[in-house]
Amino acid sequence: MRKISFLAFGLLLSILQTSAQDLPKNYTQLVKEVEPQLISWRRHFHENPELSNREYNTGKYIADYLKTLGLEVQYPVAKTGVVAILKGGKPGPVVALRADIDALPVTERTPIAFASKVTADFAGQKVGVSHACGHDSHISILMATAKVLSSMQKEVPGTVVFLFQPAEEGPPGEEEGGAPLMIKEGALDHPKVDAVFGLHIEAQLPVGTIAYKAGAFMASSDWFTIKVNGKGSHGSQPWGGVDPIAASAQIIEGLQHIVSRQMDLTKAPLVITVGTINSGVRSNIIPETAVMTGTIRTLDSEMQKEVHERIKNTVKAIAASSGATADVNIDTKTLVTYNDPALVKKTSASLVKAAGGENNIIETTWQTGAEDFSFYAEKAPSFFFYLGGLPKGKNVNDAASHHTADFYIDESGFIVGVKAFCQLVFDYGKTK
Numbered sequence: 001m002r003k004i005s006f007l008a009f010g011l012l013l014s015i016l017q018t019s020a021q022d023l024p025k026n027y028t029q030l031v032k033e034v035e036p037q038l039i040s041w042r043r044h045f046h047e048n049p050e051l052s053n054r055e056y057n058t059g060k061y062i063a064d065y066l067k068t069l070g071l072e073v074q075y076p077v078a079k080t081g082v083v084a085i086l087k088g089g090k091p092g093p094v095v096a097l098r099a100d101i102d103a104l105p106v107t108e109r110t111p112i113a114f115a116s117k118v119t120a121d122f123a124g125q126k127v128g129v130s131h132a133c134g135h136d137s138h139i140s141i142l143m144a145t146a147k148v149l150s151s152m153q154k155e156v157p158g159t160v161v162f163l164f165q166p167a168e169e170g171p172p173g174e175e176e177g178g179a180p181l182m183i184k185e186g187a188l189d190h191p192k193v194d195a196v197f198g199l200h201i202e203a204q205l206p207v208g209t210i211a212y213k214a215g216a217f218m219a220s221s222d223w224f225t226i227k228v229n230g231k232g233s234h235g236s237q238p239w240g241g242v243d244p245i246a247a248s249a250q251i252i253e254g255l256q257h258i259v260s261r262q263m264d265l266t267k268a269p270l271v272i273t274v275g276t277i278n279s280g281v282r283s284n285i286i287p288e289t290a291v292m293t294g295t296i297r298t299l300d301s302e303m304q305k306e307v308h309e310r311i312k313n314t315v316k317a318i319a320a321s322s323g324a325t326a327d328v329n330i331d332t333k334t335l336v337t338y339n340d341p342a343l344v345k346k347t348s349a350s351l352v353k354a355a356g357g358e359n360n361i362i363e364t365t366w367q368t369g370a371e372d373f374s375f376y377a378e379k380a381p382s383f384f385f386y387l388g389g390l391p392k393g394k395n396v397n398d399a400a401s402h403h404t405a406d407f408y409i410d411e412s413g414f415i416v417g418v419k420a421f422c423q424l425v426f427d428y429g430k431t432k
Helices: 006-020 027-047 056-068 135-151 178-184 244-262 301-321 341-355 372-378 411-431
Strands: 072-077 081-087 090-100 119-122 125-128 157-165 195-206 210-212 215-229 270-279 289-298 325-334 337-339 361-363 367-370 382-390
Touching (some): 027 411, 056 081, 056 135, 081 135, 090 135, 135 157, 135 195, 135 411, 157 411, 195 372, 195 411, 215 244, 244 270, 244 289, 289 301, 341 361, 341 411, 382 411
Parallel strands (some): 210 361, 215 367
Antiparallel strands (some): 081 157, 210 382
């Protein structure tokens, strides 16, 4: 952990040495033995990706395996998800561990032998499908964790709930899905969960390292649609109509003024991005309407609410100044991913142990990416962290971003994720 004092580190080391003795004697061997199977699972899921709420084969594969471990398996949950329960042999709390299982409509371009060649229908188009955000690694890490913990069942404190969640990337159309549907169907209630932990592979973080932040960690995500209603006319006579494209240009600029001139950015970051704008069919016709869509990201829940109102007011005022009208719809996709500070303080030493020492731990800043893991924090204290997947010796600037065709992660660090989950189960069980 960076910037830690000598005295604090000495105290931390003492804690680590004491608590590490509580793990079963066969733990290290079990972790070592599961790694080849973990890699094999990851490659299977990578080669056979499925889109959100369509993870039929993925969910069945997971459920079938977990049944062989003797776990109490609930399937399907939230359409294609899996919940599995391991009752430990020692008293303790109920801890939930979560992995997301869906892939993305991205055609893979990596040269690996197990690259996805899958195609599917997405929003009426035939698209390539790939695990371009690393959810295949999340599934495999959690399956491996289930195997290790079930092999030590008599020593496990309390109960472990394994959440294999569909549709983290968002359910299609008007369908329900993801974490909200898992919660709605009781995934955290039977038994009632005391704490939830989750991880996400990070392609631009050095392999084998772990990064986290207490409090607000990842941004909320809202998607907006703005429809500008004008009046059509001939392109040579713009004064005869109301140009929705010109009004849209002013609206786009006005949205950025909200960020730079209306919100207190010392409180939390804010991003407003217009991702699409569609209007018209011909170069010499001013159309009647223009439609734009985009996303809003912030790290403060109150700011999230305030910016909604500012966007609506700004859009309608700018449209009116052009003689147009505008309709604004904002759909909340995720909340702010909030790591409970008390839970982080109680369990961060577990991550140090799992990563092999404080030099492999990074206390990072907040991130503008979003996660529907955020909804679990409304039900129980939660802690979400990053696991590095950038190959050793590779420059971070050369690493392909998540959600892109060249996304790539190093498999050698996956086992650190298994260690982290196992360590959290045992350490939280002792401190509860």
